[in-house]
Amino acid sequence: MSQQKMIQEKFSGKTSQSIPLISLNRVSKRYDTPSGSFIALREVCLEVRKGEFVAVVGKSGSGKSTLINLITGIDTPSSGEVHVASKAIHALNQEQLAIWRGINVGVIFQFFQLLPTLTVAENVMLPMDFCKTYPARERRARAISLLDKVGIIEQADKLPADLSGGQQQRAAIARALANDPPILVADEPTGNLDSQTSDDVMQLFANLAMEGKTVVMVTHERDLSRYFTRTIILADGAVVTETPAKTEVSIS
Template sequence: MRDTTLPASGTGGVDPGTQAIRVRGIVKEYNLSSGAFTALAGVDLDIEAGEFVAIVGRSGSGKTTLLNLLAGIDRPTSGEISVAGTAVHALREAELAAWRGRTVGLVFQFFQLLPTLTVAENVMIPMDFCRTFPAGERRGRALALLERMGIAEQADKLPSALSGGQQQRAAIARALANDPPILLADEPTGNLDSQTGDAMLQLFTDLTAEGRTIVMVTHERDVSRYISREITLADGRVAGAGASAAGVTA
């Protein structure tokens, strides 16, 4: 029987020190009623396995667009995206959902927990969808994940009974359900008080120490003590990045 306890490492086949994410020449354009809008204008960057990277910038700079492209939620107008060794831009629609379920864990600002399911049932959803664990083992794994998040006692409650910080911990447990090598987080502390937000950032730091790769979009500027590197977007381009970023194409 498969062990349902939380694995010590979440590398998922992406070796530390290797590229977890590679982006080359990404352009994303939207056709609006007012005309064409370019959200990303030729972005190149590399992120290594085990990094905790913050993507920062003003509203409208392209942060969430980039995160959605990395997750395969949206498709680039042009360019190439490799995530955990898979050419995401080349996947067919039918392949994207299964790839995402096994490779990427998503964490949102407003948690996105289903209100009519218990916390444990919410954590089990990715396992039910991808069938990564036998049906009889999924609840045990969900409870192990919730224990790791420090909220095992909330397992059989509805999300509405939990505090904001507890709901975010449940959302992180759900993101880890299929043991993905990469977590993508969109403003995960934006709906939390500063103390709870700091606890979430420390939790992300702990997860990267175990080998997982985390890319976080944030408006928060005081995150330097938690992250490996910061990438700044401005007007759809990389305006500043750490040493391993490839830069920007014109």
Template sequence: MIDVSAAGKVYRTPGGDFTALRDVDLRVDAGEFVAVVGRSGSGKTTLLNLLAGIDRPTSGAVRVAGTAVHELSERRLAAWRGRSVGLVFQFFQLLPTLTVAENVMLPMDFCATVPARRRRAAALALLDRVGIAEQADKLPAALSGGQQQRAAIARALANDPPVLLADEPTGNLDTATAAAVLDLFSSLTRAGKALVMVTHERDVSGYTDRVVTLADGRVLADAAVPA
């Protein structure tokens, strides 16, 4: 589902070149939950951005859901991303003036993957799947942090993408709520999604299948979690 081969990323800055990733190899199959860990500046978010097509590798190849992402034009990237990748962020990124249901419907509107007359029902089904159907007609500000993150996960699932990418999704949550979100992620991978989660948390092995450690832009370790 995800195949990164010898990927490198160099940023050109006024102070000189900065190498964020060096010869990174990574493979993630359907149904796998992979955590990417490392210190700040290790390249975690850069790797996630390459997987999402938000950024392009300077060298190497990035293939996600059967597509060579690094070869797509900007126009084709946007269409591909909307259908193939669901993104979950630390700060939720819900639009404050839309209800929770409307936030979940937004990706469907952009990609027209669901007929207009069926979008609200589809959004309500996703909100029920993540356990907050009763919050559908509230604005995000009325929800707790954990509920907002569940809404963001429902939005990421709106177009039924095969790949989910999560950037520090538990960073703003208390311990119990974070555990509930990780449980939800585990259930999604059991249903066949490939999920890559960037996190500062080290103790995620109870939920993930593998832990990939980055240091100075390189893969320092790629270890399966014992069953």
């Protein structure tokens, strides 16, 4: 941070820790269908700071997936403002969003979404190839390092089909980390895993949050609450409950 910026933040009363990494201001999302309009989110206000591990829970149709699609720039709001990683992403076009998302947000899906014809290491290298964040000669070494970090380095040269569900999810997390984004967004990442594997994956997310990553996770599994620093409950497109933030998450 430049000295000028530090001085500006000092006199404005803001620091890098106090400025939200994710900020939604009165965000609504309306979908127009042949049968009429459907309001998926209703004037949601939300702030998430660096190092938080936030759960977004709610019944089907409550707006969970719409919320994370807006945070990742996969979708755009009908009204309101979405600021993520110091960028007003509601004002970006699709090409700008793709470039921004590749560097700033790592997305993890319930069904892994690994390309079946590429090795695990090659899957992890894909975001680096797309965004050119690392020189070509360094990409495989970084992929191997990330696979080591998530505990599956020995699977690097196998195809995804040769891995268990838990191993595939770890590979997907490594891929999400490829460009070192400040934010990870996960949509039901433990939905297809057994309880022990779910705990292992959740611990991995908790460790990443302790290292400074910001993690936002959609989940139906409330018995995982011990891992989160904060839980946000949605109903009918609105935030109805928000637990106070904890200062620490579980880490081993």
